[in-house]
Amino acid sequence: MTKIKELRGCKVNAGLILSGGKGERLASDIPKQYIEIGGKLIINYALKAFENCAGIDIICVVVAAEYRSLLHGECEYVFAEPGETRQRSIWNGLEALRAHAPEYVIIHDAARPNVTAGDVTGVIGAAENYDGATPALAVTDTVYLSVDGKTITKTLHRDALFAGQTPECYDFEKYRAAHVRFADRLDTFRGSSEIAVAAGMRIALAKGRPGNFKITADTDLERFRAIVEGGSI
Ligand code: CTP
Ligand code: MG
Numbered sequence: 001m002t003k004i005k006e007l008r009g010c011k012v013n014a015g016l017i018l019s020g021g022k023g024e025r026l027a028s029d030i031p032k033q034y035i036e037i038g039g040k041l042i043i044n045y046a047l048k049a050f051e052n053c054a055g056i057d058i059i060c061v062v063v064a065a066e067y068r069s070l071l072h073g074e075c076e077y078v079f080a081e082p083g084e085t086r087q088r089s090i091w092n093g094l095e096a097l098r099a100h101a102p103e104y105v106i107i108h109d110a111a112r113p114n115v116t117a118g119d120v121t122g123v124i125g126a127a128e129n130y131d132g133a134t135p136a137l138a139v140t141d142t143v144y145l146s147v148d149g150k151t152i153t154k155t156l157h158r159d160a161l162f163a164g165q166t167p168e169c170y171d172f173e174k175y176r177a178a179h180v181r182f183a184d185r186l187d188t189f190r191g192s193s194e195i196a197v198a199a200g201m202r203i204a205l206a207k208g209r210p211g212n213f214k215i216t217a218d219t220d221l222e223r224f225r226a227i228v229e230g231g232s233i
């Protein structure tokens with residue numbers, strides 16, 4: 001990683017770490033990404049992976065001002081304010097990065113601490129010849145659609161179903177233009193890629209990694225704690 005001020009005039013790839021959520025599905029007084037595991041806050045695991053990645057030149061962190069002093073990276077970050085929804089947090093990050101004119105933006109959840117520098121370079125490589133790429137896992141269980149949440153409406157064909165992960169890579173200018181185009185309905189989009197596809201961008205499916213899970217509920221937190229305490233990280 002180079003310091004951002006040394007990069008003027010070069011093509012850069014920007015990491016965008018999303019840390020603007022409140023973690024309401026997990027029982028904790030503080031947002032899950034600021035919980036300490038193995039002597040380190042959860043968000044700092046992902047920041048380290050991005051800083052160690054040769055394909056990343058600058059990093060923007062979407063994080064409320066009160067938490068900024070908790071970030072223990074070695075480079076200077078671009079900061080952006082959290083939005084009401086994840087998509088709005090992304091938009092704020094894109095606006096903060098605009099002055100640096102990145103070629104690609106690589107978006108990652110702070111709540112996914114198992115990400116590696118290899119995951120980041122992998123998704124950048126998968127975006128080649130496309131407008132972006134997103135890592136995904138084939139769905140292995142049978143998948144039901146249930147409209148009322150109680151009975152099966154129908155069974156879906158899982159061969160065509162994939163579960164999305166992060167980090168996700170997008171052509172910065174095209175992805176930003178998608179947000180400008182759909183500015184009045186940003187909150188209707190799910191995941192990072194729906195807005196890109198709606199704008200006509202071609203997004204490749206990259207190979208996801210089961211170990212790169214997101215901490216959503218208490219069981220995920222305990223799974224990550226077991227990995228760290230078992231010495232695998
Ligand atoms: N995120 C964000 N801004 C938001 C909402 C989410 O930056 N307004 C970030 C979260 O901090 C997290 C990532 O997006 O790193 C994935 O979101 P999720 O797992 O849903 O986290 P939370 O929204 O914090 O959790 P919950 O939905 O349980 O409240
Ligand atoms: Mg959420």
